[in-house]
Every structure is written in C-alpha cells, then in structure tokens.
Amino acid sequence: MKYTQLGRTGLKVSRLVLGTMNFGPLTTEADSHTIMDSALDAGVNFFDTANVYGWGENKGRTEEILGTWFAQGGERRDKVVLATKMYANMAATSDAWPNHDKLSAVNIRRSVEASLKRLQTDHIDVYQFHHVDRNTPFEEIWQAIDVLIQQGKILYAGSSNFPGYKIAQANELAARRGSVGLVSEQCIYNLMERRAEMEVIPAAQEYGLGVIPWSPLHSGLLGGAIRKEREGGGSSRSSSGRSADALANPSVRAQVQAYEDLLDKHGLEPGEAGLAWLLTRPGVTGPIVGPRTGEQLASALRAVELELPEAVVSGLDEIFPGPGPSPEAFAW
Numbered sequence: 001m002k003y004t005q006l007g008r009t010g011l012k013v014s015r016l017v018l019g020t021m022n023f024g025p026l027t028t029e030a031d032s033h034t035i036m037d038s039a040l041d042a043g044v045n046f047f048d049t050a051n052v053y054g055w056g057e058n059k060g061r062t063e064e065i066l067g068t069w070f071a072q073g074g075e076r077r078d079k080v081v082l083a084t085k086m087y088a089n090m091a092a093t094s095d096a097w098p099n100h101d102k103l104s105a106v107n108i109r110r111s112v113e114a115s116l117k118r119l120q121t122d123h124i125d126v127y128q129f130h131h132v133d134r135n136t137p138f139e140e141i142w143q144a145i146d147v148l149i150q151q152g153k154i155l156y157a158g159s160s161n162f163p164g165y166k167i168a169q170a171n172e173l174a175a176r177r178g179s180v181g182l183v184s185e186q187c188i189y190n191l192m193e194r195r196a197e198m199e200v201i202p203a204a205q206e207y208g209l210g211v212i213p214w215s216p217l218h219s220g221l222l223g224g225a226i227r228k229e230r231e232g233g234g235s236s237r238s239s240s241g242r243s244a245d246a247l248a249n250p251s252v253r254a255q256v257q258a259y260e261d262l263l264d265k266h267g268l269e270p271g272e273a274g275l276a277w278l279l280t281r282p283g284v285t286g287p288i289v290g291p292r293t294g295e296q297l298a299s300a301l302r303a304v305e306l307e308l309p310e311a312v313v314s315g316l317d318e319i320f321p322g323p324g325p326s327p328e329a330f331a332w
Contacts, residue, residue: 001043002304004285006081007183008208009156011125013046013081015279016304017212018297019290020049024061026292033069035297040079042301048186048212048288050085050130051115057092060118067120077121083184084119085160086111087130103133105144112153126184128158132166138173146179158184158209164199171207182209186288189213189281191222191259191274194322201283202326210285213278219243221256222274255319262315268306275303277316 002015018039023032036047047066054061063084070077086108089101099106112127127148129141148154159167159182167185174181185204189196190213204211217223220243229247246252263273278287291297323329 001301003043003045005210006046006126006285007204007210009183009210011081011156013210013285014044014304015286016044016275016300017046017048017286017288018044019214019288020047020062020066021053021290022292023049023065024054024058029065029068031293032065033072035291035294036066036069036076038294038297040076042297044301045079046081046083046286048083048085050128051090051111051118052085052088052130059088059090059092060114063115063118067118071120081125082119082121083126083128083158084115084124085128085130085186086115087133090114103129103136103141105140108141108144108148112148116153123152124154126156126158127154128160128184128186129162130160132162138170139177141170142174142177142179142181146177149180156180156183158182158186158212160186160214162187162200164203167200167203167207167209182207184210184212184285186212186214188215189278189284190216190218191277191316191320192218192255194320197281198323198326198329201281205283211283212285213287216278216287216289217271217274219246221246221252222259223271224260224269226253226256226260227270258319259316262312262319266309266312268308268312269299269302271299272303272306273308273312273316275300276306276308277313279304280308280313 003012004015005011006013027035049062049066051063052059053063087102089096091100101107112124115124116122145157159170162185167182171181185200187196187200201211225243225247247256260270263270275287275289278284289300291300
C-alpha cells in the first residue's frame with residue numbers, strides 16, 4: 001500500500017480511503033467487519049464515516065458497526081486514522097428540535113459525544129463538517145473545536161463540500177485565533193466532475209489541506225456502466241439510480257462509451273482506471289471508496305498500484321476535458 005501525509009498534519013495515511021457509507025444499509029455487520037479486516041490487512045489505515053450514515057430511522061448505525069469492530073481489539077483502533085462527519089439532524093423523522101443540526105457550538109458538542117459513544121473510542125482523528133453552515137460564524141465553530149482538541153476528543157478538523165472561498169474564510173479566521181484550522185477537504189471529484197480543479201483544490205493546496213475525493217466513479221458511471229448494462233441484459237443502476245438515469249442522456253452515454261472503449265483498448269478495468277487517474281491529480285490525498293463486497297475492495301486495492309500509461313492519461317483528458325489551471329481557467 002502507498003502512503004502519504006494528510007495535508008499539513010503529521011498523520012500518515014493510505015492513498016485509498018475506506019468509505020463506510022454502505023455498512024448497515026447495504027452490507028451486513030458481519031460482512032462489514034470482514035471488509036474492514038481485509039482493508040486493514042492490505043494496509044488501508046484511513047477510514048471515513050459520518051454520524052448520519054445508516055439513514056432514516058437507522059442514522060448512526062454505520063458508526064455503531066465501526067464501534068463493534070474496534071471493540072474486537074487486535075489494535076484495530078490504534079492502527080486506524082478515523083474520520084467522521086457531522087451536520088445533518090440526527091432525528092429519525094423529519095420532526096426535530098432546534099439546534100440539533102448544522103454547526104452551532106451546542107450541536108458540535110452534542111454530536112461528537114454521540115459519535116464517540118457509537119464508535120466506542122475516546123477520540124476522533126479527523127472531525128469533519130459535512131456541509132457549510134451559512135448561519136453560524138466561524139468564530140463560534142472554532143471555539144467549539146478548540147475546546148474539543150484541548151479535551152483530546154478530536155485531533156483535527158476537516159471540511160466536506162466546502163467551496164474554495166469558505167476554505168479560505170475558515171482558515172484565515174482560524175489563523176487569527178491561533179487555531180489549527182481545517183486540515184482536509186472532502187469534495188466530489190472525478191473524471192466527469194472536475195470543477196474542483198478551479199477553486200477547491202487550489203485553495204486546499206494553498207492552505208495545506210489534504211483532498212479526499214468522494215464519488216470517484218461518479219455514481220458508477222465510470223465503473224463500466226455500459227458494459228454492465230450490456231452483460232446484465234438491462235439497465236445497470238447504482239444504489240441511487242443516478243447511473244442509469246445519466247446514461248439516458250445521449251451525450252453522457254457517448255462520453256462513457258468512449259471512456260470504456262479507450263480502456264478496453266489498453267486492457268484496463270474502468271473502475272480501477274478511474275481511481276488510478278485520481279491518484280495522478282495534484283493535491284489529492286486519496287479517493288474514498290465505499291465497497292459493498294470484498295470483491296469491490298480488491299478491485300480498489302489494485303487501482304492504488306496501477307500506473308496509467310501516458311497515452312491513457314492524455315486520452316482521458318480528451319474525453320473528459322478539465323477546466324484548465326486556475327486562475328487561467330477564469331480568463332477569456
């Protein structure tokens with residue numbers, strides 16, 4: 001397994017991030033434990049989750065599954081760099097009390113205590129804001145985070161789905177307070193969605209944040225969607241259904257077909273090539289993969305060791321052109 005440093009922290013993390021979103025809703029607890037054991041045995045040490053995973057009436061279930069896995073011992077917790085997220089309301093129904101969501105100091109405090117209990121651990125390595133809170137000032141957010149760091153309940157704070165200007169705003173205010181600030185950003189980033197290259201990744205690089213792309217295969221579109229559709233004799237749907245819906249668009253379908261044809265020419269698996277491409281991108285720490293099965297984990301592990309030929313990299317840029325370097329991408 002290849003490793004890197006998470007932004008400007010001292011944490012050494014694997015270049016593949018194990019996402020746990022499917023643990024509970026789609027993968028049983030026993031199978032989830034097996035996948036995590038396999039990942040750890042393969043050298044994957046960066047695990048990502050969120051308090052809301054499990055969804056609906058089962059919010060928090062995914063964190064609980066990690067907690068029962070840690071409780072088995074074997075230095076599991078010591079070997080893992082654990083990241084979780086908070087923001088959404090944790091009520092099982094749509095009815096909720098005020099201050100039970102977003103980034104108020106009271107909800108940050110409440111949420112971290114609940115996650116620690118579910119995860120059966122005494123600290124979280126990277127505690128992440130799942131979304132931007134437009135109403136809570138960063139002064140309040142950093143005051144709450146600084147207390148948690150002082151208490152030893154979290155080590156670092158990270159963001160998810162933050163635009164570039166919010167990364168700058170958060171870290172400039174943190175610097176004025178003498179706080180650590182954000183050390184990582186989770187953003188949607190893949191061959192089909194490259195807007196992060198315009199501002200988010202440059203901001204992350206400027207402020208020393210690690211970049212952890214989510215949806216690296218764009219809801220399955222980059223995982224051989226047309227091939228699977230053909231082999232299955234029908235539409236291939238991701239768990240959200242977005243893959244099949246997108247393929248109904250002729251221009252998207254033509255783009256995905258060109259992608260699969262290029263990789264077939266070079267004998268490469270689409271899903272593995274899509275992940276390997278992300279690992280060539282400046283600023284990227286490692287993509288988040290959310291395996292439902294051991295076979296999917298094995299495929300992701302192969303991607304980390306895959307070196308894409310220059311002809312493939314240039315061909316991918318032709319099929320999925322990026323916005324260009326920043327700030328030149330904003331010029332006429």
